Amino acid sequence: MKTIDLISFAGHKALIRVDFNVPLDEDFNITDDNRITAALPTINKILKDGGSVILMSHLGRPKDGPTNKYSLKHIVPHLADLLGQKVEFADDCIGQQAIDEAKALQPGEVLLLENLRFYKEEEKGDVAFAEKLSKLGDVYVNDAFGTAHRAHASTSIIAQFFPHAKYFGYLMAGELANAEKILNHADKPFTAIMGGSKVSDKILLIERLLDKVDNLIIGGGMAYTFAKAAGGTIGKSLVELDKLDLATSLVQKAKDKGVKLYLPIDTIIADSFSNEAKTEVAPTNAIKDDWMGLDIGPETIKAFSAVIESSKTILWNGPMGVFEMESFLIGTKAIANAVVKATQNGAFSLIGGGDSAAAVAKFGLTDDVSYVSTGGGALLEYMEGKELPGVKAIND
Numbered sequence: 001m002k003t004i005d006l007i008s009f010a011g012h013k014a015l016i017r018v019d020f021n022v023p024l025d026e027d028f029n030i031t032d033d034n035r036i037t038a039a040l041p042t043i044n045k046i047l048k049d050g051g052s053v054i055l056m057s058h059l060g061r062p063k064d065g066p067t068n069k070y071s072l073k074h075i076v077p078h079l080a081d082l083l084g085q086k087v088e089f090a091d092d093c094i095g096q097q098a099i100d101e102a103k104a105l106q107p108g109e110v111l112l113l114e115n116l117r118f119y120k121e122e123e124k125g126d127v128a129f130a131e132k133l134s135k136l137g138d139v140y141v142n143d144a145f146g147t148a149h150r151a152h153a154s155t156s157i158i159a160q161f162f163p164h165a166k167y168f169g170y171l172m173a174g175e176l177a178n179a180e181k182i183l184n185h186a187d188k189p190f191t192a193i194m195g196g197s198k199v200s201d202k203i204l205l206i207e208r209l210l211d212k213v214d215n216l217i218i219g220g221g222m223a224y225t226f227a228k229a230a231g232g233t234i235g236k237s238l239v240e241l242d243k244l245d246l247a248t249s250l251v252q253k254a255k256d257k258g259v260k261l262y263l264p265i266d267t268i269i270a271d272s273f274s275n276e277a278k279t280e281v282a283p284t285n286a287i288k289d290d291w292m293g294l295d296i297g298p299e300t301i302k303a304f305s306a307v308i309e310s311s312k313t314i315l316w317n318g319p320m321g322v323f324e325m326e327s328f329l330i331g332t333k334a335i336a337n338a339v340v341k342a343t344q345n346g347a348f349s350l351i352g353g354g355d356s357a358a359a360v361a362k363f364g365l366t367d368d369v370s371y372v373s374t375g376g377g378a379l380l381e382y383m384e385g386k387e388l389p390g391v392k393a394i395n396d
């Protein structure tokens with residue numbers, strides 16, 4: 001793998017695509033800095049080598065050009081704290097000021113560019129825009145796994161301007177190595193836990209995993225599509241009516257391939273989609289008319305936990321219930337604890353990014369699992385077998 005370990009950055013200006021798309025509160029305080037800390041090893045290696053660092057990222061989804069709300073300047077103080085040094089900021093990611101500031105940068109210094117998505121050209125993968133960005137450094141490093149599935153100007157198109165000077169940062173390399181380990185070198189028993197709202201989002205991954213796993217656990221909103229397909233009554237629970245046949249065929253495929261499929265036996269049902277709703281425990285296939293299933297029930301927690309705790313490899317993508325509400329986080333928390341227990345017993349556990357990563361962080365368990373991916377969509381696509389544009393651009 002072409003990682004930054006292959007070169008010394010002494011005297012070089014490294015242009016690094018990072019993913020600093022962090023959540024901010026109304027006062028622009030960073031509420032979760034995981035994506036920034038994940039990029040620090042790459043930045044520090046380059047600085048230690050005697051290189052200078054030019055960081056580029058997006059933040060949020062700005063619609064109409066520059067807006068204070070999406071300015072990366074809000075990140076500067078915290079980044080400076082984490083690095084223990086001053087961080088320069090360029091008000092624009094291209095143009096004369098960015099060029100001048102990049103040129104003036106000395107070895108050991110750091111410059112952060114303004115939000116790339118203030119230009120529509122970024123997401124369009126515009127070649128001329130990518131070329132302008134490329135002028136700022138002499139080595140290109142991609143460490144933005146979270147956007148590696150996008151063929152944007154800064155994530156893939158830009159690499160063509162560095163035919164002999166493009167590398168994966170440590171975060172990218174770590175993400176790819178861990179995904180690879182799960183896909184091709186998993187110790188058995190291998191258990192995949194799938195949850196979240198929709199089966200349609202994860203169908204490709206589930207189908208691929210059926211060739212690899214011993215156990216497939218399905219929870220969260222997507223489980224009710226399976227319950228309905230099997231003839232159950234699910235009240236007002238989340239369902240994809242156009243995916244009933246698909247659910248039936250997945251159950252059959254699992255059987256054909258000898259994969260043990262575990263679906264929720266019981267469910268926490270609620271009389272409204274609210275933290276204050278009235279709740280009861282019900283069989284997943286016999287939910288009352290006006291009620292909805294919002295979490296897995298106690299029998300299911302027991303059954304799922306037993307499977308997880310006896311596994312040697314675990315992949316988890318998607319919560320077991322509406323974990324954002326206190327009343328419906330119990331199932332997701334219990335599953336997180338089971339994954340932690342398995343990890344303590346020697347299992348390798350990979351938590352897919354997005355909501356599962358947020359859930360594990362909410363329970364304070366991020367350090368108790370083997371690896372938490374920073375990529376939601378990127379990890380899903382990589383595991384589905386798709387070539388990520390951000391990865392291909394470095395490998396080509």
Ligand code: AMP
Nearest residue numbers: 196197198220221293294318321322355
């Ligand atoms: P996804 O983005 O597909 O991984 O889904 C994550 C979302 O699924 C989270 O916001 C959860 O609140 C939601 N979710 C999980 N279980 C349920 C459920 N039983 N009913 C409705 N939403 C759910």
